[in-house]
Amino acid sequence: MAGFSYWTISDAGDVRAENQDSALCLTGEVNGRDAALFLVADGMGGLSYGASVSSYIREQFLRWWKEDFPSMVLAGRTEREDIKELLEQEIWDINQAVLRFKRDNHCRAGSTLSLLFLYGNEYYVENLGDSRIYRLRKGVFEQITEDQSLVAQMVREKRLTKEEAIHSGKKNILTMCIGMFQVPQIFSLQGVREWGEVYLLCSDGLYNAVSEMEIRGVLSHEMLSCRQKAEQLRQLISKGKALDNVSVIVAEEKKQMEEAWT
Numbered sequence: 001m002a003g004f005s006y007w008t009i010s011d012a013g014d015v016r017a018e019n020q021d022s023a024l025c026l027t028g029e030v031n032g033r034d035a036a037l038f039l040v041a042d043g044m045g046g047l048s049y050g051a052s053v054s055s056y057i058r059e060q061f062l063r064w065w066k067e068d069f070p071s072m073v074l075a076g077r078t079e080r081e082d083i084k085e086l087l088e089q090e091i092w093d094i095n096q097a098v099l100r101f102k103r104d105n106h107c108r109a110g111s112t113l114s115l116l117f118l119y120g121n122e123y124y125v126e127n128l129g130d131s132r133i134y135r136l137r138k139g140v141f142e143q144i145t146e147d148q149s150l151v152a153q154m155v156r157e158k159r160l161t162k163e164e165a166i167h168s169g170k171k172n173i174l175t176m177c178i179g180m181f182q183v184p185q186i187f188s189l190q191g192v193r194e195w196g197e198v199y200l201l202c203s204d205g206l207y208n209a210v211s212e213m214e215i216r217g218v219l220s221h222e223m224l225s226c227r228q229k230a231e232q233l234r235q236l237i238s239k240g241k242a243l244d245n246v247s248v249i250v251a252e253e254k255k256q257m258e259e260a261w262t
Contacts, residue, residue: 003027004036004118006251007227009234013205013242020050021203021247022058022111026065031073033120037065040131040247042203044177045109053098053111053179060097061115064090080122080190087117087126088186091178098179110179114145114201116251118193125189129177131247132207134200134215141216146187148176172204198252200233205244209237219250226250 004027012019020043027036041057043050064086072078072086091113102109112129125133127145130152135144146152150173154160165171176185198219207215210233218224218232230250237246 003034003254004251005226005254006036006038006249007225007230008247008249009230010040010247011234011242011245013244013246014240015243016245018048018051019245020044020048020054021205021245022051022054023201023247023249024058024061025249025251026062030070030119031078034118035069035120036118036251037061037115038117038199038201038249038251039113039115040201040203040249041114041178042112042129042131042205042245042247043109044111045107047107049105049107049109050111053101053109056097056101057094057111057113057178060090060094078119080124083117083119083122083124084188084190087115087124088188091126091128091184091186095178095182095184099182102179110174110177112174112177112203116199116201121193123189123191123193125187127187128184129174130172131201131203134202134212134219136198136200136216136219137194138196139220141212141219143212144189148185148187149174171208195253198229198250201247201249201251202233203245203247205242205246206233206237206248208244209241209246226252 008023010023022041024039041054043054112131114131115126117124130147130149133145151165151168151171230248
């Protein structure tokens with residue numbers, strides 16, 4: 001078994017009084033296969049409601065990891081569609097709970113969710129909002145999630161350039177997140193992993209302050225550990241320039257000989 005290496009950093013940044021982001025990193029073995037679950041949730045809402053929602057997401061997926069997924073594996077349901085359905089059912093349940101929380105407390109609250117689940121040689125991505133997952137695979141660096149925001153939608157419709165989107169005053173307007181609608185529209189992606197991949201999960205507090213070229217430069221350093229990569233990414237934000245909460249997770253296969261990977 002190869003296993004996974006990771007490191008996470010999450011802080012309030014230089015301006016905000018509270019960190020409403022939550023991060024979760026779990027690794028282990030389920031039924032003889034390596035497994036890992038990583039997520040970043042960027043909470044939003046008045047008072048501490050955003051922090052409450054993102055913390056709830058983290059707690060529910062911790063329970064999912066300990067209870068729901070192992071139970072499904074023991075029942076023999078390990079096909080790709082089974083795992084995708086179980087992940088999205090959990091998101092649906094969380095979304096309904098957040099909607100009830102908002103109604104009961106007469107408040108505005110919600111959260112993004114970027115989730116990466118690795119099981120055996122397959123990966124599963126579930127995303128709502130504008131937190132992101134990047135992947136470095138065989139020298140190719142790319143964002144593998146799709147932002148659910150107004151400016152991202154305008155870029156996809158060619159009504160705005162990427163450069164204009166970066167400087168737009170509307171870039172924080174989301175078109176989807178946990179707690180926004182009764183039926184969450186989830187961006188999902190599944191596939192087969194390849195040896196040597198490096199993943200980055202982050203909230204917008206990182207990528208709004210650091211260029212993708214800088215991110216790629218850090219992730220490409222093969223001699224750096226996940227901890228060193230995560231710390232260097234955070235250090236790329238100059239002191240006083242972290243205008244939002246910053247959350248970073250760097251994850252990869254444990255370094256060993258390629259031929260040992262299955």
